[in-house]
Amino acid sequence: MAQVSQKIRISVGLGACGIAAGAQKTLSALEEAIAARALDVDLSITGCMGMCYREPLVEVRAPGKPGVVYMEILPERVPRLLDEAVAKGQLIQEWVATGDDGGGSEQAFLARQKRIVLRNCGHINPEEIDEYLAAGGYQALRKVLSGMSREQVIEEVKRSGLRGRGGAGFPTGQKWEFCAKAPGTEKYIICNADEGDPGAFMDRSVLESDPHSVLEGMVIAGYAIGSNHGYIYCRAEYPIAIHRLNIAIAQAEKKGYLGERILGKDFSFHITIKEGAGAFVCGEETALMASIEGKRGMPRLRPPFPAISGLWKKPTNINNVETFANVPWIITNGGAAYAAMGTEKSKGTKVFALAGKVRRGGLVEVPMGMTLRQVVEEVGGGILGGRKLKGVQMGGPSGGCIPESLADTPIDYDSITKTGAIMGSGGMVVIDDSTCMVDVARFFLDFTQKESCGKCTFCRVGTRRMLEILQRITEGQGREGDIETLEALAKNIKRGSLCGLGQTAPNPVLTTIRYFRDEYEAHIKEKRCPAKACRKLITYRVIAEKCPGCGVCLKVCPVKAIRGDKKVPHVIDPAICTRCGLCMDKCKLKAIEII
Amino acid sequence: MTECACAQRLLAQDVDLTQVDKVIAAHGSDSGALIPVLQKVQDALGWLPKAAMDRIAAGLRVPASNVYGVATFYAQFRLKPVGKYIIKVCHGTACHVAGATKITEAFERELSVKDGETTADRMFTLESVACLGCCSLAPVAMVQKEAHGRLTGDKVAKVLAEYRKADGGK
Numbered sequence: 001m002a003q004v005s006q007k008i009r010i011s012v013g014l015g016a017c018g019i020a021a022g023a024q025k026t027l028s029a030l031e032e033a034i035a036a037r038a039l040d041v042d043l044s045i046t047g048c049m050g051m052c053y054r055e056p057l058v059e060v061r062a063p064g065k066p067g068v069v070y071m072e073i074l075p076e077r078v079p080r081l082l083d084e085a086v087a088k089g090q091l092i093q094e095w096v097a098t099g100d101d102g103g104g105s106e107q108a109f110l111a112r113q114k115r116i117v118l119r120n121c122g123h124i125n126p127e128e129i130d131e132y133l134a135a136g137g138y139q140a141l142r143k144v145l146s147g148m149s150r151e152q153v154i155e156e157v158k159r160s161g162l163r164g165r166g167g168a169g170f171p172t173g174q175k176w177e178f179c180a181k182a183p184g185t186e187k188y189i190i191c192n193a194d195e196g197d198p199g200a201f202m203d204r205s206v207l208e209s210d211p212h213s214v215l216e217g218m219v220i221a222g223y224a225i226g227s228n229h230g231y232i233y234c235r236a237e238y239p240i241a242i243h244r245l246n247i248a249i250a251q252a253e254k255k256g257y258l259g260e261r262i263l264g265k266d267f268s269f270h271i272t273i274k275e276g277a278g279a280f281v282c283g284e285e286t287a288l289m290a291s292i293e294g295k296r297g298m299p300r301l302r303p304p305f306p307a308i309s310g311l312w313k314k315p316t317n318i319n320n321v322e323t324f325a326n327v328p329w330i331i332t333n334g335g336a337a338y339a340a341m342g343t344e345k346s347k348g349t350k351v352f353a354l355a356g357k358v359r360r361g362g363l364v365e366v367p368m369g370m371t372l373r374q375v376v377e378e379v380g381g382g383i384l385g386g387r388k389l390k391g392v393q394m395g396g397p398s399g400g401c402i403p404e405s406l407a408d409t410p411i412d413y414d415s416i417t418k419t420g421a422i423m424g425s426g427g428m429v430v431i432d433d434s435t436c437m438v439d440v441a442r443f444f445l446d447f448t449q450k451e452s453c454g455k456c457t458f459c460r461v462g463t464r465r466m467l468e469i470l471q472r473i474t475e476g477q478g479r480e481g482d483i484e485t486l487e488a489l490a491k492n493i494k495r496g497s498l499c500g501l502g503q504t505a506p507n508p509v510l511t512t513i514r515y516f517r518d519e520y521e522a523h524i525k526e527k528r529c530p531a532k533a534c535r536k537l538i539t540y541r542v543i544a545e546k547c548p549g550c551g552v553c554l555k556v557c558p559v560k561a562i563r564g565d566k567k568v569p570h571v572i573d574p575a576i577c578t579r580c581g582l583c584m585d586k587c588k589l590k591a592i593e594i595i
Numbered sequence: 596m597t598e599c600a601c602a603q604r605l606l607a608q609d610v611d612l613t614q615v616d617k618v619i620a621a622h623g624s625d626s627g628a629l630i631p632v633l634q635k636v637q638d639a640l641g642w643l644p645k646a647a648m649d650r651i652a653a654g655l656r657v658p659a660s661n662v663y664g665v666a667t668f669y670a671q672f673r674l675k676p677v678g679k680y681i682i683k684v685c686h687g688t689a690c691h692v693a694g695a696t697k698i699t700e701a702f703e704r705e706l707s708v709k710d711g712e713t714t715a716d717r718m719f720t721l722e723s724v725a726c727l728g729c730c731s732l733a734p735v736a737m738v739q740k741e742a743h744g745r746l747t748g749d750k751v752a753k754v755l756a757e758y759r760k761a762d763g764g765k
């Protein structure tokens with residue numbers, strides 16, 4: 001890190017979002033330009049800095065000084081960045097995303113956050129174990145192995161009040177204790193990195209940006225429970241995370257933090273990575289274990305719980321990525337320090353993938369107890385394009401939509417559950433008034449319906465029936481009584497399903513009916529979509545006063561639904577129009593509207 | 596599988612089973628090896644031809660029905676050959692509310708295929724996936740490993756043109 005070097009350090013944020021925004025090209029441009037200028041600097045990579053909406057991000061840090069994060073650094077910005085910010089040490093004010101010194105407009109994005117899980121994300125190079133060590137890494141493991149008993153470790157985790165971050169919020173210390181006390185000598189630790197919620201990327205970012213913190217948490221859990229082998233079950237769609245985990249495991253083994261006789265003590269622990277193969281239900285713990293065993297990922301009835309009979313029928317402790325990443329901090333700083341944050345029953349912090357119609361989308365970590373509104377407005381900077389907040393979707397397909405009227409709900413397990421949504425693993429999608437809530441419900445049902453493993457009839461067939469009804473409603477074919485049928489189906493699916501997938505699948509529908517019933521009724525009774533989002537219920541129209549008859553839309557229309565002579569306002573034929581929206585995208589004069 | 600059986604037979608002749616054998620040998624008879632073996636074989640061949648699945652069944656000594664059952668359970672496994680470039684249009688929550696449906700339709704229009712299909716010239720395969728993890732760039736599509744963010748129906752043609760050009764102006 002900075003202390004081992006007296007050079008200026010330039011780090012490029014190479015998380016998946018940075019790479020998507022072109023950070024790899026930025027890195028190459030920097031390499032070339034640094035060589036051309038013969039600058040004596042450290043060029044490094046780092047993980048996700050959290051400000052995904054400003055990618056690609058590049059941090060410039062002079063020795064002994066706080067770093068300055070520059071935003072949207074594409075190759076064309078590289079020469080000026082090197083000439084001014086690096087060579088001359090000047091600040092390029094208009095490119096600053098934020099500085100540790102508090103400068104910059106995006107200060108609020110970080111000021112309201114509390115970074116424990118993300119403590120190293122965006123600061124260290126995730127492919128260099130030395131940087132993790134310099135940031136205090138593996139100190140917790142050292143502390144554990146040089147004098148703490150297994151019971152003391154579990155006690156410390158219990159004291160922290162940490163609850164599982166994978167969704168259900170089960171107390172972690174208690175789970176460890178069950179497994180530690182379970183009879184048997186061969187036990188397993190599993191890290192659930194399947195991250196199935198289709199609007200969430202917390203776990204991926206942690207694995208890409210700070211893989212050692214997860215490994216360290218797993219080794220500590222292994223010691224506490226008496227296990228010598230761990231598995232990380234990671235989504236196959238996360239190639240960068242898997243790549244960095246492999247590097248981290250190799251480096252940790254080499255330095256003696258993993259493998260045989262860790263730190264010379266009488267304790268060994270090995271970690272194997274298993275790639276998922278694209279099934280949402282495999283995030284469920286019993287399905288996940290079936291998948292590791294090479295079978296179809298079908299959940300089974302519990303009990304027996306994994307703590308008694310899990311992987312290969314041995315006692316198994318399974319936790320989420322974020323849960324493990326909290327552990328080293330708790331051991332180092334003490335459970336009490338962790339429990340000092342948050343609310344009475346929800347301690348510590350929670351990481352969210354903030355996305356949707358919010359100005360500053362990205363990876364955020366806030367203390368429990370902060371309200372949803374604070375997250376959206378203060379951390380997220382409010383709604384994009386000056387539109388209105390309509391609600392917040394939490395917990396993905398198992399969760400629900402919390403309306404704006406309840407935006408002052410504090411973020412803790414119990415308060416969120418009371419709204420009908422769930423805390424979930426951390427997906428938080430902000431919804432504005434241009435989004436149709438019936439369509440959102442249909443979207444999630446479509447997802448769970450496809451992902452149902454098919455074992456329970458209610459889940460397999462019931463979700464299908466619900467989807468058909470929602471489909472009809474959004475197409476203007478809704479009928480009197482549809483809402484009641486949806487509610488009845490929901491109740492039976494919840495009751496008749498074996499695993500969490502079916503038990504929670506109706507939640508997005510139930511919460512939208514509960515809070516946005518008027519939108520359902522507008523679709524059913526008036527055949528109208530208030531958000532103007534449902535295709536079959538809208539019409540594209542040319543605003544004659546604004547249309548100079550330039551012919552652009554006419555040419556772009558793939559079905560030739562637009563007619564009109566040059567210099568005369570054009571007309572769209574609704575009978576031919578497929579509502580693809582291409583004309584609206586193309587019209588620079590904004591002369592096309594949806595009615 | 597419902598495609599024409601003679602096409603299967605034709606394709607089966609092209610399958611390089613020595614690659615399959617190599618993967619099986621590397622994994623030995625590990626318990627739980629089936630999924631990793633299928634993944635590696637698909638990496639090597641691009642998809643899972645029936646001949647390869649039969650070979651895996653024999654090599655790992657599991658019933659062919661198990662292999663087929665697992666291969667059809669997981670979305671990752673492809674039972675049909677794919678194009679040179681795989682286009683994954685994100686249909687995660689953020690991309691959905693940002694208009695992912697229109698993006699898929701634009702690709703369908705430009706390529707004259709439906710979602711899940713491959714173009715006749717075997718250049719492109721169009722797929723839908725859930726969350727690519729760059730939600731702040733929604734709507735997003737990934738071509739091979741390259742993500743394209745903030746797409747519009749209009750930009751889709753430009754993205755495709757890039758790859759066609761890179762491939763020799765086809």
Ligand SMILES: Cc1cc2nc3c(=O)[nH]c(=O)nc-3n(C[C@H](O)[C@H](O)[C@H](O)COP(=O)(O)O)c2cc1C
Pocket residue numbers: 163164165166167168169170192193194195196197280281282283284285286318319320321323425499500501
């Ligand atoms: C359908 C379904 C999907 C799930 N997906 C995930 C997931 O992607 N990641 C995760 O950590 N937990 C997921 N879970 C929860 C796990 O079953 C399990 O409770 C969790 O991994 C326990 O870890 P924790 O105590 O640290 O939260 C899912 C549960 C269900 C029912």
Ligand code: FES
Pocket residue numbers: 198199200685686687688689690691725726727728729730731733734735
């Ligand atoms: S929803 Fe598309 S990238 Fe996350």
